[in-house]
Amino acid sequence: MKQSHLFTKTQKENPAGEISINAQYLIRAGFVDKLSSGIYTFLPLGLRVVKKIQDIVRNEMDALGAQEILMPSLHPKENWETTGRWDVEEMYKIDGEPYGLGWTHEEIVTPLLKKFILSGKDLPKAVYQIQTKFRNEPRAKSGLLRGREFVMKDLYSFHENQDDLDDYYEQVKEAYFKVYNSLGLGEITYLTLASGGTFSKYSHEFQTITNAGEDIIYICPKCKLATNKEVFDGKCPQCGSTNLEEKKAIEVGNIFKLGTKYTAPFAFNGQNGSPLVMGCYGIGITRLLGTVVETMNDTKGMIWPQSIAPFAIHLIQIDGGDESVAPKGEELYDILQKEGFEVLYDNRGEKTVGEKLNDADLIGIPLRIIISKKTLAEDSVELKERKEEKSSLVKIKELVNQLKENAK
């Protein structure tokens, strides 16, 4: 994409009052626009990142044998009265209408699967969706980290017995870590014991260490297991160690063994007449995006990991008043695109060098390539990784090969 074509602009100043880094950088760089507290528009650059995170999550869910569906956001009152959750404060309701906006989907997915799962042969089954959730948060905050409308992946599994659920639950746990590893968050994300399980004592959260987080967790350096403050009793529940590290963290995933909590009220029963056993598993897609920004940045801007960067390469043309540079830049842009690289091409002629380079640092694409009068004098371009200080010159004819080599 040519940067001159991009309708968004960067801003030099931080938005007034925003403290959180993800809100500051994402707004300044034109990844998102804030409509209201906790309500954001995803702009072209931001949407590209959202889609990439979705794809990573989608691949892992498919690998679990889960099938993707898309459930509605408008939920009939009736479904929620069945489980007694119509009057919870999370639910936005449509004034005067028997509908609410979905903040989770047990009340929809349970009767849905009941329609189709007619015998034990159909079990186990798991479905998931990536969809917009609405939650009436008493206090939306911290940019994308806590919103009123946000994109979430929610997976639901149905089993004939507890053992089967237990098995699947472990598989999901692993899949989740694959997701965090893909985003470069694996090292700072901990499986965390938390409250909320209906059948078991704990649910599991996935908590990423960051000061922007809202939770306090206690990490056992030995077990690599963490415990949320809400259920913490002074020692590691696994090994009993009391030598634990207290950290602030943000919840980037949560998995639950729901048991029969929702299958029972909907009378979703197995062959033996008793309710099926159910699990649910969530990942906040847009929260994950905010978390990556919070954990990967410097004073100049964001630093995207390759896997979810809006573009792989930021090609910048600096013509220094020389009219021969721009055509060479165009040419290189075309070549790189044909070779399959995702390129953002800064072809803006009217910008100063400082503006272009500062914009590039702010936007945070992992690889920067500069083509200028200076580099062309050497038949070269300048390569610089966003996270590195130093740059290097590479001959233009060797560029594509070297990029392909680096990609391996």
Add this chain to the structure above:
RNA sequence: CGGGGCAUAGUGAAACGGCUAUCACGAGUCCUUUGGGAGGAUUUAUUCUGAGUUCGAAUCUCAGUGCCCCGACCA
């Protein structure tokens, strides 16, 4: 939902109760520039909404709304 702070151009800020609401950035037009936010000319506002006090309100008062932060809450 409790506490605190704030609300002026697209963004960030300034303006004692008193002149045509000022400046920077951005954006538009023209010209000069080009390796870390360059320079000149010119354009860019219903001061959040409503009521009140006053000869006169961006400024004071009341109410509402919204935003940020702390806390509570949080599948």
